Amino acid sequence: MEPIGFIESCFRDKFGTPRQPGLVKNAWARLKIRADLQPEEALQGLEGFSHVWLIWVFHQNKVARYHAKVHPPRMGGKSIGLFATRTPHRPNPIGLSLVEIVKVEKDGIIVSGADLVDGTPILDIKPYLPEVESIPDARTGWTSEVIKDPIQVEFSEKALDLLAQWQQRNPDKPLRAIIEDTLKLDPRPVVYRGYEGTDTAPYRNKHAVRLFDGDIHFEFETPTQVRVLDILFTHN
Numbered sequence: 265m266e267p268i269g270f271i272e273s274c275f276r277d278k279f280g281t282p283r284q285p286g287l288v289k290n291a292w293a294r295l296k297i298r299a300d301l302q303p304e305e306a307l308q309g310l311e312g313f314s315h316v317w318l319i320w321v322f323h324q325n326k327v328a329r330y331h332a333k334v335h336p337p338r339m340g341g342k343s344i345g346l347f348a349t350r351t352p353h354r355p356n357p358i359g360l361s362l363v364e365i366v367k368v369e370k371d372g373i374i375v376s377g378a379d380l381v382d383g384t385p386i387l388d389i390k391p392y393l394p395e396v397e398s399i400p401d402a403r404t405g406w407t408s409e410v411i412k413d414p415i416q417v418e419f420s421e422k423a424l425d426l427l428a429q430w431q432q433r434n435p436d437k438p439l440r441a442i443i444e445d446t447l448k449l450d451p452r453p454v455v456y457r458g459y460e461g462t463d464t465a466p467y468r469n470k471h472a473v474r475l476f477d478g479d480i481h482f483e484f485e486t487p488t489q490v491r492v493l494d495i496l497f498t499h500n
């Protein structure tokens with residue numbers, strides 16, 4: 265299979281990319297389709313749909329060894345069979361994401377809510393058909409047992425100043441909402457959690473996610489409170 269194109273996404277690294285689509289509603293992504301596939305023709309009619317499935321490749325997977333059981337971050341350390349999860353580490357590393365169409369362009373689409381890293385190869389797009397694909401009373405296995413306290417996001421004075429400057433350079437992007445929704449998902453791997461506000465953490469307590477051309481530096485002060493400390497962005 266050959267990718268039909270590559271995604272341009274606000275999420276520059278795996279770290280910080282949401283674990284499912286729709287969790288960061290304003291997440292921005294654009295798919296440009298290969299010219300030889302005649303995108304203008306191939307996309308005709310898609311503007312009538314609000315959502316599409318993206319089928320794609322976990323091209324940044326590093327771990328090659330097969331594990332039949334995996335540790336989803338939301339299970340806090342417990343393991344479960346890989347086919348009962350959406351782990352990137354699968355026999356065929358294929359991803360599936362339901363995203364909202366923002367705009368159908370001549371040579372591609374702009375979508376919101378994607379959980380894909382910048383540069384991800386896309387294999388296919390298919391329209392979402394709610395009359396057959398929406399099953400409101402479906403059983404949801406172990407995921408229905410996961411309860412999480414809501415996380416509050418605060419900004420330091422410095423971060424607020426920098427956010428205002430960064431926003432001026434990107435007037436069409438809801439940067440604050442994207443930062444808040446990204447951090448509310450607690451992007452930290454499980455091993456980093458539980459040491460908030462202590463000096464005894466075996467790993468660092470400060471982290472950064474890359475969004476667009478910015479680095480968002482943050483620290484969890486408690487398990488449910490995160491503070492944005494600094495924002496570094498490219499000054500032209």
Ligand SMILES: C[S@@+](CC[C@H](N)C(=O)[O-])C[C@H]1O[C@@H](n2cnc3c(N)ncnc32)[C@H](O)[C@@H]1O
Pocket residue numbers: 278279280281282283284285321322323324325350351352358359360361362379380381383384385
């Ligand atoms: C749990 S997977 C779910 C993906 C998709 N919704 C699915 O169910 O197949 C989402 C995670 O995959 C990782 N990811 C996103 N794009 C990737 C890529 N191109 N290569 C490897 N990992 C990626 C990010 O860390 C993201 O949080």
